Amino acid sequence: MPRDHRPAKCLRVLLAEDRQMPRGALAVLLGMEPDIEVVAQVAAGDTIVDAALVHRPDVALLDIELPGGSALDAAAELRDQVPDCRVLILTTFGRPGQLRRAMAAGAAGFLVKDGPVEELAAAIRKVLTGETVVDPALAAAASSAGPGPLTARECDVLKASADGATVADIAARLRLPEPTVRDHLSAAIGRTGTRDRAEAVREARRQGWL
Numbered sequence: 001m002p003r004d005h006r007p008a009k010c011l012r013v014l015l016a017e018d019r020q021m022p023r024g025a026l027a028v029l030l031g032m033e034p035d036i037e038v039v040a041q042v043a044a045g046d047t048i049v050d051a052a053l054v055h056r057p058d059v060a061l062l063d064i065e066l067p068g069g070s071a072l073d074a075a076a077e078l079r080d081q082v083p084d085c086r087v088l089i090l091t092t093f094g095r096p097g098q099l100r101r102a103m104a105a106g107a108a109g110f111l112v113k114d115g116p117v118e119e120l121a122a123a124i125r126k127v128l129t130g131e132t133v134v135d136p137a138l139a140a141a142a143s144s145a146g147p148g149p150l151t152a153r154e155c156d157v158l159k160a161s162a163d164g165a166t167v168a169d170i171a172a173r174l175r176l177p178e179p180t181v182r183d184h185l186s187a188a189i190g191r192t193g194t195r196d197r198a199e200a201v202r203e204a205r206r207q208g209w210l
Contacts (some may be wrong), residue, residue, distance in 0.1 A: 010037040011124060014057035014085075016074070018043045018066050026061075029117040036121060045069030052082045059124050063113075064091040064098060072098075072105045079106035086127040088120075097148050097208025099138055109133035148209040149191040157184040159210055162201050 013030060015038055017023035027038040040055040042048055045066035052060060060078060062071035075087045088109040089102045102110045108127040111120065112135050123133040150158070160170040167185075171178045185197050192203045204210040 010035055011059065011128060012037055012039045012055065012057045013124065014038075014040040014042070014048070014052055014055060014060040016042045016045070016048050016060065016062040016066060016071060017090075018063065026117070030121060030124075033121045036124060043067075045071055045074050048074040049077045049081055052078055052085055056082070057085055058128055059086050059088060061088050061090055061120075061124075064089050064102075072101050072107075075102065075105040075107050088123060088127060088133070095206075095208030096138065099134065099208070100148070101208065103132075110138065111135050112138065148207065150188055150204060150209050151184075154184050154188040154191070155204070155210055157181055158188050158197065158201050158204055161185065161197050162210075 013036055015023055015027055015030075017026065020043070023041055023043070027041055030036050031038055039057055040051045042051050043066075046069040048060065048062065048069075048071070060075075062074060064071045066074075071089060075089065078085050078087055086108040087106065088111060089098075089107050090111055090113050091098060092113050099110050109123055109132060111123060111133065115135075126133050156174060157170060157176075160173050165173070167178050167181050170176075171181045174181070176184075185200075188204070189195070189197060189200045192200045192207075194200045194203050201210065
């Protein structure tokens with residue numbers, strides 16, 4: 001039988017990606033690294049924290065676009081509930097707004113998916129030494145783009161309206177007066193340069209502000 005050349009202590013990795021084939025392929029490629037072991041794979045944002053609590057990974061690789069909950073929300077929860085787990089956000093189309101939100105959520109890195117797996121493996125090792133790893137092109141774009149135009153409360157109201165909720169529904173969810181909700185929606189529509197709240201949600205997501 002061939003000898004197992006893995007070190008006694010492998011780096012434990014959790015993968016969150018909703019598409020089964022890319023997730024499986026990445027798990028296989030990372031598993032070929034001598035010091036990395038993929039200990040959990042999940043397909044939805046609302047299963048990340050539970051899986052991390054069970055498997056206790058050293059690093060969570062999270063696709064930013066997931067059904068069932070935002071990877072950025074999961075990153076913030078991991079920071080609180082599994083503080084030893086470092087988070088790397090993966091995205092197909094990196095946007096400056098997403099990078100800023102990821103860093104605010106406690107992520108240790110933000111990378112685009114089209115890089116070689118060797119670079120991703122190196123990033124996993126780096127974040128475990130305390131480094132922050134960010135795609136260079138995205139970092140440059142973020143530094144020149146400036147902050148997003150929406151306030152935190154305007155973002156909250158837009159998120160709450162994304163499923164077509166009424167003003168009354170949003171007010172109840174956020175515990176705000178209905179006139180305040182209308183004011184925030186109107187301000188968000190104006191700041192995003194759109195015609196209605198549905199367009200405002202789409203534009204804010206496109207820019208990475210939500």
